[in-house]
Amino acid sequence: MAEATASVARAVPSGGRGAKSLRLFLFRSAGGLGLLLILAAVFGATFAPYLTPYDPVTLNPPARLQGPSAEHLLGTDQLGRDTFTRILYGGRVSLAVAGASVVVALLLGGALGVVAGYYGGWWDTVIMRVTDVLLSFPAILLAIALIAFLGAGYVNLVLAIGLVYVGPFARVARAAVLTVREELFVEAARALGSRDGRIVWLAVLPSAAAPLIVEVSLRLAYAILYEASLSFLGLGTQPPTPSWGMMVSEGRRFLALQPWATVAPGLAISLVVLGFNLLGDGLRDALDPRLKAR
Amino acid sequence: MLVFLGRRFLLTIPTLFGVALVVFLLMRAIPGDVVTQLVGAEVEISPERLAELRRIFGLDLPIHVQFAQWLGAALQGDLGTSLRTGRSIMGDLLLRFPATLQLSLMSLAIALAMAVPIGIVAARQRGRWPDYLGSVFVLVGLSVPSFFLGILLILLFSLRLGWLPPAGFVPFLEDPLESTRRMILPALSLGLILAAATTRIMRSAMLEILSRDYARTARAKGLSERRVTLTHALRNALIPVVTVVGLQFGSLLGGTVIIEQVFSIPGVGRFALEGINLRDYPVVQGAVLLISGAFVFVNLLVDVMYALIDPRVRYG
Numbered sequence: 001m002a003e004a005t006a007s008v009a010r011a012v013p014s015g016g017r018g019a020k021s022l023r024l025f026l027f028r029s030a031g032g033l034g035l036l037l038i039l040a041a042v043f044g045a046t047f048a049p050y051l052t053p054y055d056p057v058t059l060n061p062p063a064r065l066q067g068p069s070a071e072h073l074l075g076t077d078q079l080g081r082d083t084f085t086r087i088l089y090g091g092r093v094s095l096a097v098a099g100a101s102v103v104v105a106l107l108l109g110g111a112l113g114v115v116a117g118y119y120g121g122w123w124d125t126v127i128m129r130v131t132d133v134l135l136s137f138p139a140i141l142l143a144i145a146l147i148a149f150l151g152a153g154y155v156n157l158v159l160a161i162g163l164v165y166v167g168p169f170a171r172v173a174r175a176a177v178l179t180v181r182e183e184l185f186v187e188a189a190r191a192l193g194s195r196d197g198r199i200v201w202l203a204v205l206p207s208a209a210a211p212l213i214v215e216v217s218l219r220l221a222y223a224i225l226y227e228a229s230l231s232f233l234g235l236g237t238q239p240p241t242p243s244w245g246m247m248v249s250e251g252r253r254f255l256a257l258q259p260w261a262t263v264a265p266g267l268a269i270s271l272v273v274l275g276f277n278l279l280g281d282g283l284r285d286a287l288d289p290r291l292k293a294r
Numbered sequence: 295m296l297v298f299l300g301r302r303f304l305l306t307i308p309t310l311f312g313v314a315l316v317v318f319l320l321m322r323a324i325p326g327d328v329v330t331q332l333v334g335a336e337v338e339i340s341p342e343r344l345a346e347l348r349r350i351f352g353l354d355l356p357i358h359v360q361f362a363q364w365l366g367a368a369l370q371g372d373l374g375t376s377l378r379t380g381r382s383i384m385g386d387l388l389l390r391f392p393a394t395l396q397l398s399l400m401s402l403a404i405a406l407a408m409a410v411p412i413g414i415v416a417a418r419q420r421g422r423w424p425d426y427l428g429s430v431f432v433l434v435g436l437s438v439p440s441f442f443l444g445i446l447l448i449l450l451f452s453l454r455l456g457w458l459p460p461a462g463f464v465p466f467l468e469d470p471l472e473s474t475r476r477m478i479l480p481a482l483s484l485g486l487i488l489a490a491a492t493t494r495i496m497r498s499a500m501l502e503i504l505s506r507d508y509a510r511t512a513r514a515k516g517l518s519e520r521r522v523t524l525t526h527a528l529r530n531a532l533i534p535v536v537t538v539v540g541l542q543f544g545s546l547l548g549g550t551v552i553i554e555q556v557f558s559i560p561g562v563g564r565f566a567l568e569g570i571n572l573r574d575y576p577v578v579q580g581a582v583l584l585i586s587g588a589f590v591f592v593n594l595l596v597d598v599m600y601a602l603i604d605p606r607v608r609y610g
Contacts, residue, residue, distance in 0.1 A: 133312030136593075137586050138548030145582045148570040149323040225439050229552055232441050233567060245439075252445055252556075256453050263449070266442035274437035 031282015037275030041268075045091035054082040056089040057240040065258040075260040077251060083261055087268050090242040094272070097157055097236075098223035102216055104162030105169050110212060112166065113173025118181060118200060128174070131167040139164045143226055147235045157236055161226050165219050172215045176208030210287040217280035221273045228269045244269045298601055306594050313590060314368065317583045318361050321575055329353065373580035378572050383580040387562060391584070394550050394561035396466055397484070400477050401546055404485030405492055406539070412489075413496025413535075414523060420501060428493060435490020440549045444483035444556040451479060461558040480557040484549045488542055495538045499531040533604050540596030544589045551585075 044051060060080030067075045074083040109131075116127040134142070146160035180186055180203065189199050230236035231245030239246065244265045251262030329347045348354050352363060367374070373383040416428035452460035458479055466473040503509060504527055512522045551563030558564075562581050569577030 129308070129312070132309060133316060136309050136313050136590050137316070137582075138544035138546075138589055140545065140548035141551060141582060141585055144548075144551060144566070144570070145317075145320055145578065146323070148566075148578050149320045149575070151324075221437070228439050229441065232439075233552065233555060235570070245441075248442055248445065255445065255449060259449055262445055266439070266445065269442065270434075270438045273439075274433060277433060277436055 030278045031286065034275045034278025034280075034282060037271055038279060041091050041272045041275070042095060044088045045095055048085070048088035048092070051088060052082065052085040054085040056081065056086045056242050065254055065261065067258065067260055074264040075258060077247070077261040078254050078258075083247075083264050086242040086247060087244065087265055090244045090247060090265065091268070091272075093154075093231075093237050093241060093243040094224055094227050094245075094269070097154065097161070097227045098220055100158045101161035101223050101227075102165065102219050104158060105165030105219065106212065106216060108162070109166040109169025110173045110208075113170035113175075114177050114200060114204065114208070116170065117174035117177030118196070118204065124174075127170065131170045134163070134167040137164075139222075140226060140229060143230060144233070144235060147230060152235055152238060154237075157227065157230065160230075161223050164226070165223070168219065169212070169215060172211050173208055176211050177204050180204055180207040214280055214284040214287060217276055217283055221276035221280065224269065224273050224276065299598060302594065302597050302601075306590055309590055310587065313586050314365055314583065315361070317579055317586070318364055320582070321579055322357075324575060368583065373583070374576045376569075376577050377574045378577075383577055386565065386577075387580055387584050390560055390562050390565050392465065392467075393463055393559050394547075394554070394563060394585075396473070396477060397480055397550050397553065397559060397561060398543075398546055400474070400481035401484035401488060401549075402539070402543070404481055405488035408486070408489040409492035409496050410535075413493045413531075414500055414528070416493070416497040417500035417504065418519070418523065425497075428497065432490045432494045435487050435493075438487070440483050440487055441552050441556050443486060444480065444553055447479045447482055448556075463557075463559045477559075480553050480559060483553050483556070484546055487549070488539075488546055491542050492535060492539055496531065496535050499534045500527060503527045503530050529603065533600065536596055536599055536603065540593055543592045543596075547585050547589055 048056075058081070060076070063072070063076050063080040064078055065076060066072055069075070072082050072084065074087065076082055077086070112127050112131070116124040137145075143160040143164050146163065147156060150156040150160065183203075186199060186203050189203055194202075227236055227243070228245035228248070231243045232249045234246075234249065237243035237246055239250075247265035248262050248269075251258075251265070255262055329344060329351060345354070352360055355363075364374075371384050373387070375382055376386070412428050412431065416425045419425050448460045451458045459476055460479075462476055464473045464476055500523075504523070509522055509526055512526045513519070517526075550561060551566060553559070554561045554564040555567060562584060566578050566581035566585075569575070569581065
């Protein structure tokens with residue numbers, strides 16, 4: 001058994017290109033810029049209380065709908081709350097919901113994809129038909145429908161966005177498994193008597209990791225967009241907790257009076273999504289030259 | 295060709311069945327059931343009355359019988375009645391469908407009108423500034439949420455410049471010109487985003503084809519680069535573009551739900567959102583079924599077009 005494990009470990013190609021890939025990723029592509037944008041958002045959300053003297057929910061009507069000033073960097077909203085503060089705190093919900101939903105999708109979709117790809121046959125047919133049906137819905141519509149019937153709330157929000165992505169993750173995982181299933185090192189491990197679980201864990205998953213990591217980054221971009229869209233429609237985060245999509249929706253009614261209350265959170269969403277898109281593209285170029293977008 | 299089309303058509307039946315099943319099961323995901331939601335928690339009601347209401351809604355039957363009845367009715371165009379207004383849901387959906395269709399088609403037209411030329415220029419000027427400009431366009435388009443883009447367009451073209459109205463809808467058949475004018479901003483909000491995704495595919499498809507042997511042969515024959523691009527490469531490059539546009543049509547349809555809300559367009563999406571706010575579940579169910587069904591139909595259409603453009607698909 002131990003022998004088989006060792007042979008699998010030896011047979012799996014190891015990342016000799018690691019250091020070179022990292023350098024390529026950080027400095028030669030825009031991936032570094034993307035990472036910077038994401039880190040800035042995570043930093044702002046985490047240390048919000050230390051970065052601003054204001055509270056995100058306390059009302060201050062005399063100061064409502066102000067433009068940017070030294071006191072209020074990005075102005076105030078219709079209830080006098082500091083927009084910059086609310087963007088910092090709003091990032092907590094957006095990032096947490098997006099992260100959690102992608103984890104749900106990765107675990108569920110990844111597992112389904114690996115089972116479908118590794119065992120094939122009947123499993124493959126059933127799992128792929130189910131993902132086909134899930135993919136037959138316009139993604140945001142499926143999320144909206146799930147929230148409509150499950151009710152609002154963070155758990156349902158994570159489930160709704162996560163479930164939408166089960167299909168794409170299952171497909172990526174399945175495709176990756178199919179390419180290595182017949183490889184010599186997998187066959188060798190099987191011949192040496194390794195159990196399926198061990199083979200998947202040590203030989204198949206490492207090969208599937210690169211496309212899955214790229215998928216995670218790009219799906220995070222969409223998850224942020226979906227959380228924002230659902231909150232914009234009033235189906236996501238509920239007031240008074242700030243979230244970016246809801247801030248855009250609330251500020252919209254006062255667009256003519258004070259565009260900053262709408263434009264600033266909208267820019268926050270766009271920049272973080274841009275960050276994940278750049279990161280995903282950079283990772284794809286660095287990790288897997290075969291997937292490189294021409 | 296006919297065999298291919300027939301087979302492809304038959305394949306949509308299980309998909310549609312699955313979609314209908316999911317939409318039906320969604321109804322089961324609500325806390326309690328329709329009757330308790332309809333009655334509300336505060337109202338005192340006898341168990342006998344509750345049982346009677348459940349019987350009226352058919353909730354006392356086994357679940358597979360309920361599904362069969364619902365599906366049978368849906369296939370005949372009967373999606374039930376609204377819990378709030380008592381009106382036929384199918385009738386209301388048909389009233390609101392033209393606005394959504396107009397928005398989708400105008401967005402699609404904008405997307406293609408931008409993506410095809412930008413993609414071609416980016417591919418031909420690979421690595422030079424038009425290419426970089428194209429990449430910036432793609433990245434921005436993929437990162438800005440449609441509702442925010444819509445609001446920025448309102449801010450610029452309605453509030454600052456005063457060129458176009460910020461909201462409102464006029465049926466196309468009533469006044470085509472005014473209808474189109476009012477639909478420009480909403481269609482741009484969705485079209486620019488769809489254009490970004492399509493430009494990316496157009497560029498990479500064009501790049502691949504321009505490096506193929508037959509493109510080289512055409513050049514060697516002495517054809518101008520323009521002829522090679524427009525006559526030899528474009529048709530082949532459009533094949534992956536058609537597929538991607540078909541897939542993206544789903545996000546376009548989903549996007550109409552959001553954009554109809556931003557611009558107050560009385561379409562199917564807004565109908566669904568009104569249904570959600572009023573807890574009018576059958577309305578939501580009907581709207582979701584209609585939009586998803588439209589997406590399945592578009593995918594079928596894409597495969598048919600695919601076969602028309604690329605003979606290999608028909609005989610493969």
